Amino acid sequence: MLPEARKRKIVELVSTHDGQSVSELADELDYSKATIRRDLRALAEEGLIERSHGGALPATSVASERSYGERExxxxxxxxxxxxxxxxxxxxxxxxxxxxxxxxxxxxxxxxxxxxxxxxxxxxxxxxxxxxxxxxxxxxxxxxxxxxxxxxxxxxxxxxxxxxxxxxxxxxxxxxxxxxxxxxxxxxxxxxxxxxxxxxxxxxxxxxxxxxxxxxxxxxxxxxxxxxxxxxxxxxxxxxxxxxxxxxxxxxx
Amino acid sequence: MLPEARKRKIVELVSTHDGQSVSELADELDYSKATIRRDLRALAEEGLIERSHGGALPATSVASERSYGERExxxxxxxxxxxxxxxxxxxxxxxxxxxxxxxxxxxxxxxxxxxxxxxxxxxxxxxxxxxxxxxxxxxxxxxxxxxxxxxxxxxxxxxxxxxxxxxxxxxxxxxxxxxxxxxxxxxxxxxxxxxxxxxxxxxxxxxxxxxxxxxxxxxxxxxxxxxxxxxxxxxxxxxxxxxxxxxxxxxxx
DNA sequence: CCGATCGTGCTCGTTTCCGATCGAAACGAT
DNA sequence: ATCGTTTCGATCGGAAACGAGCACGATCGG
Structure with a gap:
């Protein structure tokens, strides 16, 4: 899977499930937790999700809807x-x-x-x-x-x-x-x-x-x-x- | 195959498959990875796809909904x-x-x-x-x-x-x-x-x-x-x- | 026929990605 | 507050991907 595709997938999973843990994501996507953490950090910086200990939550702002249009x-x-x-x-x-x-x-x-x-x-x-x-x-x-x-x-x-x-x-x-x-x-x-x-x-x-x-x-x-x-x-x-x-x-x- | 035709094909493949790797595209179209990369760079600049390490993904913006030709x-x-x-x-x-x-x-x-x-x-x-x-x-x-x-x-x-x-x-x-x-x-x-x-x-x-x-x-x-x-x-x-x-x-x- | 141009593939040094490891920090239960 | 557990970020090294530059061949115009 392409790195960017993985990130999109993460945003989608986090958004639809109202939050996901690092382990769940690592398991689901079949990548190491280290990689998932790196992705989460990057996505949090872009404002597409919000980071929390152990996992990530959907972003609260509307900004996330704009960059990933299909979210509607x-x-x-x-x-x-x-x-x-x-x-x-x-x-x-x-x-x-x-x-x-x-x-x-x-x-x-x-x-x-x-x-x-x-x-x-x-x-x-x-x-x-x-x-x-x-x-x-x-x-x-x-x-x-x-x-x-x-x-x-x-x-x-x-x-x-x-x-x-x-x-x-x-x-x-x-x-x-x-x-x-x-x-x-x-x-x-x-x-x-x-x-x-x-x-x-x-x-x-x-x-x-x-x-x-x-x-x-x-x-x-x-x-x-x-x-x-x-x-x-x-x-x-x-x-x-x-x-x-x-x-x-x-x-x- | 004409360069321009190849690019269209790439956009189509990337869009329909929800992302393609450079290797897949090189294999499919029978061109070197160097050429595919050049195409991807150009297409990404036009906003028709999004580049990612190892390949490319469909563009996310609304602009991408416009068809290939309409872009230019x-x-x-x-x-x-x-x-x-x-x-x-x-x-x-x-x-x-x-x-x-x-x-x-x-x-x-x-x-x-x-x-x-x-x-x-x-x-x-x-x-x-x-x-x-x-x-x-x-x-x-x-x-x-x-x-x-x-x-x-x-x-x-x-x-x-x-x-x-x-x-x-x-x-x-x-x-x-x-x-x-x-x-x-x-x-x-x-x-x-x-x-x-x-x-x-x-x-x-x-x-x-x-x-x-x-x-x-x-x-x-x-x-x-x-x-x-x-x-x-x-x-x-x-x-x-x-x-x-x-x-x-x-x-x- | 020659020179210019363009598209393409190859090589090579550089960058990016990713899993593993490890000490530090955060967490939760007592 | 303390202790064991989990999670975190930093770092490292190997593998893969990358861009730049060069060379070769085809095409085009003079």
């Missing part, structure tokens, strides 16, 4: 693990739709190049354009909060098209409320995605499980395959099983 | 001067279309917030979304070279809509060939933009003047106002004047 993404490790598993679903499909969202972005970063990608996220489109032969965008109005395209133009695009596979995100996944999201326009788009996709893969990190948001856009049995990092509550697991939903719980450890 | 914008000073002048045209308009392109991007960075912006560039849409209340995207297929949206979906969007003002870019501006661009699909889109816009402002730095590209998409007299940094050749200036085109030559000094 919650549960990044979980999302990456989910994404790594999700791309395996692509085999033998041609037309794949990517819902806007951070988890689906991680999926997009791992896709093979020989497919036709469609998305309602301009950012995702640009990223996909660097990897994939053909990328299509739905068009429509840009919703500022999520950077997703919505509205009549986007919806009419959806009505004219069909997909082999959909990578779908959600804000809430609940046994009673089903799949939910805060915005009506986005909910309508997601509804159409589900309707027009042959196979629906829901990528969903643990923070969404058991949550209910404002608008429901799908039932649990609309999903063909759920990929998550969380151990699902028993009742949800049972309901999904009864609905014939395949569930993959990806270890993040 | 030619005539940036000229384009900024043109853009600064161009935004003055917006007064009392509501619906403004931004053609994809580097000069129009500079315009977009200077727009006031109280308008409805429409564009066929996903990158521009994201930038506009940070400044402007409402942003719409045409949708369509992403052309990889220019990152512009083209094709039937994009065209049918254009056919349904109308604009007060268009900021248009071009590859060639010639007294005989008119306005030209290398790609047929993009030419068709530009044609529609011109048709649907009430007022056409052509933003065009000096490198385009006198150039002819493959496909013509407009005549000189389709333009209402040309903003450039170049002193136009006499014959072109006369023809524009005869066609009733307002011309603004913006000093870059």
């Amino acid at each position: 993404v919650k549960n990044l490790e979980a999302k990456r693990a989910i994404a790594a598993r999700a791309v395996e679903e692509i085999a033998d499909t041609e037309v794949v739709f990517f819902d806007a969202g951070t988890t689906t972005t991680e999926v997009a970063r791992r896709v093979p190049s020989d497919l036709l990608a469609v998305t309602n996220s301009p950012q995702l489109a640009v990223e996909l354009g660097e990897r994939v032969e053909e990328v299509k965008l739905t068009g429509g109005t840009l919703r500022s909060r999520t950077r997703a395209l919505v509205g009549p133009t986007a919806e009419s695009f959806m009505e004219r098209t069909n997909f082999d596979l959909l990578f779908l995100g959600t804000n809430g996944l609940d046994v009673e409320a089903g799949l939910t999201t805060p915005n009506e326009n986005e909910a309508r788009m997601k509804e159409l995605m589900v309707e027009k996709a042959n196979r629906v893969v829901l990528v969903c990190d643990g923070s969404k499980v058991g949550e209910r948001s404002f608008v429901q856009f799908a039932e649990l049995d609309d999903v063909d395959h759920l990929i998550t990092d969380a151990a699902l509550p028993k009742r949800l697991a049972e309901t999904l099983d009864a609905a014939g939903v395949r569930v993959t719980e990806e270890d993040t450890a | 914008v030619k005539n940036l000073e000229a384009k900024r001067a043109i853009a600064a002048r161009a935004v003055e045209e917006i007064a009392d308009t509501e619906v403004v279309f931004f053609d994809a392109g580097t000069t129009t991007t500079e315009v977009a960075r200077r727009v006031p917030s109280d308008l409805l912006a429409v564009t066929n560039s996903p990158q521009l849409a994201v930038e506009l979304g940070e400044r402007v209340e409402e942003v719409k995207l045409t949708g369509g297929t992403l052309r990889s070279r220019t990152r512009a949206l083209v094709g039937p979906t994009a065209e049918s969007f254009m056919e349904r809509t109308n604009f007060d003002l268009l900021f248009l870019g071009t590859n060639g501006l010639d007294v005989e060939a008119g306005l030209t661009t290398p790609n047929e699909n993009e030419a068709r889109m530009k044609e529609l933009m011109v048709e649907k816009a009430n007022r056409v402002v052509l933003v065009c730095d000096g490198s385009k003047v006198g150039e002819r590209s493959f496909v013509q998409f407009a005549e000189l007299d389709d333009v209402d106002h040309l903003i450039t940094d170049a002193a136009l050749p006499k014959r072109l200036a006369e023809t524009l004047d005869a066609a009733g085109v307002r011309v603004t030559e913006e000093d870059t000094a």
Whole structure:
């Protein structure tokens, strides 16, 4: 592992775990404690973490967010693990739709190049354009909060098209409320995605499980395959099983 | 392999693999480590990657999200001067279309917030979304070279809509060939933009003047106002004047 | 045909990295 | 407060990586 990569990893581990000991880091990264200490000292000087006896804590200032931009993404490790598993679903499909969202972005970063990608996220489109032969965008109005395209133009695009596979995100996944999201326009788009996709893969990190948001856009049995990092509550697991939903719980450890 | 192609490949490898060592790159690309190191140094200076002892990591800053080509914008000073002048045209308009392109991007960075912006560039849409209340995207297929949206979906969007003002870019501006661009699909889109816009402002730095590209998409007299940094050749200036085109030559000094 | 220029690989002396060791400092329990 | 344990920083040496400079060959323009 490159020294700088190791330092980035340390910052990430310290930040996500709310502090890590020197031993834990040495163990995890497979470097000597001496090296870990050197790294911690350097990172503390840069203000990216705070040093304490025996280990390090996340920096309190905002400065850390600036230099390592991806920090804004919650549960990044979980999302990456989910994404790594999700791309395996692509085999033998041609037309794949990517819902806007951070988890689906991680999926997009791992896709093979020989497919036709469609998305309602301009950012995702640009990223996909660097990897994939053909990328299509739905068009429509840009919703500022999520950077997703919505509205009549986007919806009419959806009505004219069909997909082999959909990578779908959600804000809430609940046994009673089903799949939910805060915005009506986005909910309508997601509804159409589900309707027009042959196979629906829901990528969903643990923070969404058991949550209910404002608008429901799908039932649990609309999903063909759920990929998550969380151990699902028993009742949800049972309901999904009864609905014939395949569930993959990806270890993040 | 061309040196420049090799560098692009390096950026791609480093970015997709979350970091690569000098040895890996030398091995993969079949060049000596010395050459790889030279490339890495140059790329690090451009900010496209970050150097680390033994290899390189993907750049972390926001700047890195820009694609490889966009980094080296030619005539940036000229384009900024043109853009600064161009935004003055917006007064009392509501619906403004931004053609994809580097000069129009500079315009977009200077727009006031109280308008409805429409564009066929996903990158521009994201930038506009940070400044402007409402942003719409045409949708369509992403052309990889220019990152512009083209094709039937994009065209049918254009056919349904109308604009007060268009900021248009071009590859060639010639007294005989008119306005030209290398790609047929993009030419068709530009044609529609011109048709649907009430007022056409052509933003065009000096490198385009006198150039002819493959496909013509407009005549000189389709333009209402040309903003450039170049002193136009006499014959072109006369023809524009005869066609009733307002011309603004913006000093870059 | 010749000289200039550029890209590339090689050599060599220098810098950086990393694990090990050891005395000093900090910690926690009594 | 004291003692045993853990952690710390400084130092060292070997290995790897580095930059600078030079040489060779290809390309280009005159």
